[in-house]
Amino acid sequence: MNIGIVGTGMVGETLATKLISLDHKVKMGSRSATNEKASAWVKKNGANASQGTFADAAKFGEIIINCTKGEVSLDALKMAGEENLKGKVLIDVSNGLDFSKGMPPTLTVCNTDSVGEQIQKNYPLAKVIKAFNTMNYLIMVNPRQLSGAHSFFLCGNDAEAKIKVSELLKSFGWKEEEILDLGDITASRGMEMVLPLWLKLMMKFNSGAFNFNIVK
Amino acid sequence: MNIGIVGTGMVGETLATKLISLDHKVKMGSRSATNEKASAWVKKNGANASQGTFADAAKFGEIIINCTKGEVSLDALKMAGEENLKGKVLIDVSNGLDFSKGMPPTLTVCNTDSVGEQIQKNYPLAKVIKAFNTMNYLIMVNPRQLSGAHSFFLCGNDAEAKIKVSELLKSFGWKEEEILDLGDITASRGMEMVLPLWLKLMMKFNSGAFNFNIVK
Numbered sequence: 237m238n239i240g241i242v243g244t245g246m247v248g249e250t251l252a253t254k255l256i257s258l259d260h261k262v263k264m265g266s267r268s269a270t271n272e273k274a275s276a277w278v279k280k281n282g283a284n285a286s287q288g289t290f291a292d293a294a295k296f297g298e299i300i301i302n303c304t305k306g307e308v309s310l311d312a313l314k315m316a317g318e319e320n321l322k323g324k325v326l327i328d329v330s331n332g333l334d335f336s337k338g339m340p341p342t343l344t345v346c347n348t349d350s351v352g353e354q355i356q357k358n359y360p361l362a363k364v365i366k367a368f369n370t371m372n373y374l375i376m377v378n379p380r381q382l383s384g385a386h387s388f389f390l391c392g393n394d395a396e397a398k399i400k401v402s403e404l405l406k407s408f409g410w411k412e413e414e415i416l417d418l419g420d421i422t423a424s425r426g427m428e429m430v431l432p433l434w435l436k437l438m439m440k441f442n443s444g445a446f447n448f449n450i451v452k
Numbered sequence: 453m454n455i456g457i458v459g460t461g462m463v464g465e466t467l468a469t470k471l472i473s474l475d476h477k478v479k480m481g482s483r484s485a486t487n488e489k490a491s492a493w494v495k496k497n498g499a500n501a502s503q504g505t506f507a508d509a510a511k512f513g514e515i516i517i518n519c520t521k522g523e524v525s526l527d528a529l530k531m532a533g534e535e536n537l538k539g540k541v542l543i544d545v546s547n548g549l550d551f552s553k554g555m556p557p558t559l560t561v562c563n564t565d566s567v568g569e570q571i572q573k574n575y576p577l578a579k580v581i582k583a584f585n586t587m588n589y590l591i592m593v594n595p596r597q598l599s600g601a602h603s604f605f606l607c608g609n610d611a612e613a614k615i616k617v618s619e620l621l622k623s624f625g626w627k628e629e630e631i632l633d634l635g636d637i638t639a640s641r642g643m644e645m646v647l648p649l650w651l652k653l654m655m656k657f658n659s660g661a662f663n664f665n666i667v668k
Binding site: 342343346347348382383384385386389391416417418419423425426427429430431432433434435436437439440441443445446447448449450451452 | 559665
């Protein structure tokens with residue numbers, strides 16, 4: 237499948253590299269078509285890896301993954317272009333964090349709204365799926381590194397898009413029963429608001445190598 | 453031990469009954485010393501059960517448990533009285549929920565503050581421990597009803613108070629390794645902000661019989 241990655245940070249690079257390993261064609265997009273991090277990644281990842289602007293990556297992808305920081309995601313997606321997002325599955329991995337008052341950060345939006353909802357509202361023809369934002373990037377692509385079953389939360393308004401994303405997740409090593417569909421995109425509020433607890437746990441363990449599991 | 457329960461809702465009653473079953477003396481406090489729910493509970497629970505005002509319950513308890521709704525907790529604790537809270541372990545179980553715009557509720561305070569922090573700030577001589585607020589009340593007192601290990605989050609500024617609360621938790625059936633101390637009272641922000649996710653899960657399962665477990 238052709239997949240466009242919006243953002244060149246650790247999360248974007250980790251997902252992009254995993255997707256290449258699974259034989260997908262991946263275009264990594266950034267503000268500049270010649271971004272050095274993206275160039276270095278393309279060099280390491282062979283013929284299926286390419287780079288371009290946010291718009292190039294969005295145009296390229298059947299699935300687009302927003303891996304920019306939540307506080308700049310709307311700007312980045314504006315550059316990606318409404319035309320290039322229309323009708324596409326748009327996976328939103330972002331968390332909007334405000335570090336202006338030091339550590340730990342607060343959220344840029346929460347309680348009555350969320351980044352995932354804002355993206356869906358701005359791009360009503362994109363099929364936004366909130367996913368991946370409640371865990372460390374290494375867990376995203378290698379779920380079996382943890383000692384037991386754990387949960388992958390997702391939400392969004394489009395049922396077919398959820399099936400597509402679930403297939404991708406299973407190819408990453410997630411088990412069907414670990415994937416918890418929380419309903420429509422308004423659930424992204426709860427998914428983003430778990431971040432302050434996640435951060436306290438990360439500080440406690442001095443590691444991001446953990447995840448939430450829902451036990452019944 | 454003498455334990456004061458502030459609040460007569462399902463959470464307060466469930467914790468109070470569990471404590472009676474473990475041979476503690478429990479006074480259930482409400483706005484009125486003759487609250488009917490508290491009277492009914494006292495009748496059912498024998499000589500170790502008593503009732504009174506918020507102030508009576510707080511005065512009675514070596515440990516006080518705030519089981520009022522988060523949106524009215526500061527009012528209830530004001531009635532309990534600063535003198536009666538001073539030097540005591542004050543377990544705060546509350547979540548501040550705003551139902552004014554329908555379901556699901558939003559939080560009355562979050563992101564830059566929390567009910568737990570507000571209580572500690574208002575009663576600096578109380579030893580506030582945030583606990584129990586991330587799960588259904590039936591799980592609180594019967595953790596072994598779930599199929600596997602799961603996590604009990606707590607936080608607070610006083611190390612001895614945490615030890616006291618942990619001992620109580622173990623008498624409820626919680627295992628030492630399930631109790632996760634998240635640090636000082638500022639972690640109550642993250643603990644309260646998990647509610648929107650918890651609510652989406654409760655709606656998905658149509659049941660509150662689940663809990664979070666941290667998997668490493």
